[in-house]
Amino acid sequence: MQTALKTLQSIKPNKNKTFPIGTIQTVQHIFNELHLPPLLDNLKHCGHQLSGLVTGLVSYKMTEDLFVSRCHQWMTHNPLLLEYLQLSSFEDDALYRGLGILGENRHQILSHLLRVLKHEQGVGLDMVLLDWTSSHFEAKPTSLIKYGYSRDHRPDRPQITIGLAQDQHSQLPVGLSIQPGNINDQQHFKITYEQIKPELRKGSVLVFDAGANGIPNLDLLVSDKMKYLSRMKLNQSDITHYLDTFSKEEWTPIMTGNLDEKVYGKQLVFPSRTKYLYFSQNLHDDTLVNRRKHLEQEYDDALSLGKTIQEKKRPRQKYRNSNHFLQTHLSYTFPLTGLTREEAIDRALQMSITGKEGFFALVSNKDFSLHEALQYYREKDGVEKLFNSMKNELHIRPTRCWTDEAVNGSILIVFLAQLVVSMLRYKHECLRHVSTKFIIQSLGNFALTIIVEKNGVKNRVFSNFDEINTVIFCGNTPGS
Secondary structure, eight states: OOOSOOOOSSOOOOSOEEEEOHHHHHHHHHHHHTTHHHHHHHTOOSSSOHHHHHHHHHHHHTTTOOOHHHHHHHHHTOHHHHHHHTOOOOOTHHHHHHHHHHHHTHHHHHHHHHHHHHHTSOOOOSEEEEEEEEEEOSSOOOSSSBOOOOTTSOTTSOEEEEEEEEETTTOOEEEEEEEETTOOHHHHHHHHHHHHGGGOOTTOEEEEOGGGOOHHHHHHHHHTTOEEEEEEOOOHHHIIIIITTOOTTTSEEEOOSOTTOOEEEEEEEOSSOEEEEEEEHHHHHHHHHHHHHHHHHHHHHHHHHHHHHHTTOOOOGGGSOOOTTOOOOOOOOOTTTTSOHHHHHHHHHHHHOOSOTTEEEEEESSOOOHHHHHHHHHTTHHHHHHHHIIIIISOOOOOOOOSHHHHHHHHHHHHHHHHHHHHHHHHOGGGTTOOHHHHHHHHHHOEEEEEEOTTSOEEEEEEOOOHHHHHHHHSSOTTO
8 A cells, every 4th residue: 555645756747727716706706795896897997907917916916916017927928817807918007097097086086995895794883983194205305205103113215194094993095095195194093083083873973093192083973973992191180190199009909801901090080071081001021121112222321422522532413413504512421430349320310200100091971981091092993903804914015106196095005905804804704813924825836737638628626725725715624
């Protein structure tokens, strides 16, 4: 009996064709459920169908994901792929035109998706989570690509800002806004909110961070009869009346589901809103640990600067004025000399304590309990996970296009790819906590092989099943 697989010594060519079908099949299926193909094809009245081009772009974004010209090669060098997408051979400028059309009509596409998700996919929009990020470019500034506060830690590069809205219950992305790189969250909030507002019901709750919390934005929500839950900055009154007199025995302990986390809260009720004050022991300890690490680095920098001055060398540029039109005379003092390294750092750490460490505040015009307000606010991390997925798994960069319409279109392609992955999690409960990386890997492995028999008959064989793609295509796990 043969117990090992033996490879034939001679391999003969045949006419069999293997086609990685998993990603494209999934994208087409989700697009059909969302009624996207008719809408896309109506936006482009001549040439190649826009639905086929967009399906190819989204599928490529979920597989190799390099740039548009490589996507063109990936699509046109595979006749089976072109046949599956119902496309004939085309040049790469067709893809760039497709991106431009998407960018020009993104508001119509996003409105259509929001309606379908609400009325046909059961997305309630009772609570919507909002957040904003940025993505930088290796390009010159334009009317859209501008310098601003960088979440990518690249202040030296121009960027765009991106806003996302996510339904809290389904965890589906339901809104996208793209704005110039120099816009702040206060301004961007209104644009993201107006994009999803038509499908919100009166009393829907919007959850967002302190960066977008401002009186004009809160008044806008109140005038539209919406509810909000937001983090807010601690003011001096909070510090004087509550933080300085904080006692764990007087505040209410909060159960967070983490036995190692100790959180205490105090609820302050006002006529038009409720403020929730919290103290987290873990947050307090982490803040001091991180601050100590920063002070250790600063202490070493101070020693290096002192040595430089003793040797009569020029200090590093950040310790001096580099403006050629100014003459300055700088002097440096080291107030903690005479202490050991640990003593100096301990002294500086004590001097840096403000009394706000470990405390944070939420505000809402809806009557939440202390536990509910904290739980719902922490669910906003779901939007941050979407941003992480779009940046690191679906690779929102590099964009490789520079017109405003094409940039908007390329961001919309990433949004559609993320929507496809999120729809799979929404439809299959067992995939709720599976990362984007493993889902797109599994879809990329699933293949269709066309076997050509001697009599010319073509047989189709699906292969490379695993637990994830079996759930997606067959509705159950292997062996069940």
